[in-house]
Amino acid sequence: MLKINVLDKKFKVSITSEDIQDSIRKIALQMNEDLKGKDPLFIVILNGAFIFASDLIKQVNVDCRISFLKMASYHGTASTGKIRDLIGIDEDLKGKNLVIVEDIVDTGFTLEHIIDILEKHSPAEIKIATLLFKPNAYKKKIKLDYVGIEIPNDFIVGYGLDYNGYARNTKDIYVLDK
Numbered sequence: 039m040l041k042i043n044v045l046d047k048k049f050k051v052s053i054t055s056e057d058i059q060d061s062i063r064k065i066a067l068q069m070n071e072d073l074k075g076k077d078p079l080f081i082v083i084l085n086g087a088f089i090f091a092s093d094l095i096k097q098v099n100v101d102c103r104i105s106f107l108k109m110a111s112y113h114g115t116a117s118t119g120k121i122r123d124l125i126g127i128d129e130d131l132k133g134k135n136l137v138i139v140e141d142i143v144d145t146g147f148t149l150e151h152i153i154d155i156l157e158k159h160s161p162a163e164i165k166i167a168t169l170l171f172k173p174n175a176y177k178k179k180i181k182l183d184y185v186g187i188e189i190p191n192d193f194i195v196g197y198g199l200d201y202n203g204y205a206r207n208t209k210d211i212y213v214l215d216k
């Protein structure tokens with residue numbers, strides 16, 4: 039579908055499923071080189087990253103584990119910078135090679151908050167993978183190790199990303215149709 043309605047808003051296709059899957063293949067190839075023998079623990083940030091993580095992890099061929107962290111910072115269509123709390127990790131992270139898996143990095147506040155929390159557990163290393171990145175909105179200096187697709191500063195939904203909880207269940211990514 040080229041256009042969808044989500045609650046009170048209209049969206050149009052922005053990134054097709056093919057382009058999403060291409061970018062995931064590239065990330066996985068890179069990870070398979072970088073993470074060999076590192077016994078990585080993937081930390082998937084819920085809710086948004088679950089679909090990306092599912093497609094990505096199937097293409098990762100190094101021995102690894104996967105765990106989930108739940109955060110939320112968005113209400114409506116603009117990042118508030120306020121991050122609500124999270125459901126934690128029960129693994130021992132000390133000395134582990136962690137890979138944060140995010141759907142999107144926007145201002146970077148959420149990411150910084152996650153890193154602060156994870157660093158308290160003394161991991162050996164924290165790498166960051168995000169399917170989408172809004173460089174013009176980014177306010178932090180944290181290096182992103184794996185970036186799928188850079189996008190402009192527009193509100194998008196689909197493929198895990200939501201508008202007030204809806205529209206996570208699409209194969210393509212849609213942008214607000216102004």
Ligand code: IMP
Pocket residue numbers: 086111112117119140141142143144145146147148149192193194195199200201
């Ligand atoms: P940040 O803290 O501003 O970097 O925002 C990160 C979080 O906000 C992401 O994990 C998403 O859940 C959400 N987010 C950022 N941009 C969008 C968007 O365009 N659509 C839907 N959710 C978004």
Ligand code: MG
Pocket residue numbers: 083084085086087141142
């Ligand atoms: Mg998210």
